[in-house]
Amino acid sequence: MKLVVVSAGLSVPSSTRLLGDRLAAAVGRQTPVDVQVVELRDLAVEIAHNFTNGFPGRALSAAIDSVTAADGLIVVTPVFSASYSGLFKSFFDVIEPEALAGKPVLIAATGGTARHSLVLEHALRPLFAYLRAVVVPTGVYAASEDWGAQGLDGRIERAAGELAGLMNGLTARPAEPGFVPFEQQLAALRPAG
Numbered sequence: 001m002k003l004v005v006v007s008a009g010l011s012v013p014s015s016t017r018l019l020g021d022r023l024a025a026a027v028g029r030q031t032p033v034d035v036q037v038v039e040l041r042d043l044a045v046e047i048a049h050n051f052t053n054g055f056p057g058r059a060l061s062a063a064i065d066s067v068t069a070a071d072g073l074i075v076v077t078p079v080f081s082a083s084y085s086g087l088f089k090s091f092f093d094v095i096e097p098e099a100l101a102g103k104p105v106l107i108a109a110t111g112g113t114a115r116h117s118l119v120l121e122h123a124l125r126p127l128f129a130y131l132r133a134v135v136v137p138t139g140v141y142a143a144s145e146d147w148g149a150q151g152l153d154g155r156i157e158r159a160a161g162e163l164a165g166l167m168n169g170l171t172a173r174p175a176e177p178g179f180v181p182f183e184q185q186l187a188a189l190r191p192a193g
Contacts, residue, residue, distance in 0.1 A: 001167055003033040004070040008040045008077040008088035015110045019142050020076040023108060026160030027074070031168055036070075038063045040087050047087065050094045064095055072104040072167040073133070075124070079111035083123040092127065101132035104166035106159050108140040117141040136162035 005024050009016030017039070024035045040047070046057035056064060067073065077088040107124040109116070120139035128135045138159040146152045 001031065001033050001071040002066075002069065003027055003035050003072050003074065003167070004066050005035065005037045005074045005076065006040065006067060006088075006091065007037060008085045008091070009110075010041050010078065010085075010087075014041075014078075015142065015144075015147070016076050016078050019108055019110055019140065020074055022156055023074045023076070023106060023140065023160055026156050027072070027106075027164050027167075030161050030164035033072075033167075036066055038066060040091050043091065044087055047090050047094060051090070056094065060094070063091075064099075067095065068099040070103070072106070072163050073100075074106045074108065074163070075128075076108040076110065077124070079109055079116040079119050082116060083119060084109070084127070089127070092131065095131075097131055100128070103133045104136065104163055105133040106136050106138075106140070106163040108142070108159075110142050112144050114141075114143040114145070117143070134166060136166060138162055 003024060005020040007014065007017045007020045017037070020037065024033070024037075027033055028035065043060050043063055046060035050056045050060060075088075077084040080086070105128050107120055107128060109119050109124065111117075111119070120141055124139065125135055136159055138155060140152075140155050140159050142152055
């Protein structure tokens with residue numbers, strides 16, 4: 001299965017990329033995946049050009065193709081002004097809205113303080129709900145003080161397990177009267193055509 005990590009980190013090295021790598025490794029411990037990383041920093045100019053001329057450049061087109069063909073996504077952004085970065089939002093703005101419908105997504109963010117952790121619920125989750133992706137219940141936020149601290153590893157493993165389960169089409173509920181299999185639930189979310 002193909003897992004794509006979209007990282008909006010700007011620095012090198014980047015804590016945003018580090019979190020994406022740790023999440024991808026955790027998913028890989030749950031299910032076999034082929035991991036590809038899309039670094040938005042490298043696509044910034046092509047994203048801007050796409051807005052002005054309406055056409056993606058070669059690298060941006062390849063990144064969009066990877067994201068839309070993935071079996072699952074891990075999306076990670078640094079927090080800017082209590083929300084996702086403009087580069088992160090701009091990338092998802094150039095993707096056709098229906099392209100992510102029904103796609104399993106793990107949302108994650110990094111920031112300097114734990115006070116920004118609500119970015120997961122107030123910015124990222126609504127964005128991917130609008131795109132009709134299937135967002136795993138556990139989002140992962142890593143503040144500066146979380147690196148090496150207790151708790152981050154547990155959140156990473158829990159979120160990775162949830163994403164691996166969605167990618168494999170598994171459900172935690174046993175079949176019961178009125179139960180709709182996961183595959184049928186996903187099919188109902190996908191646009192016709």
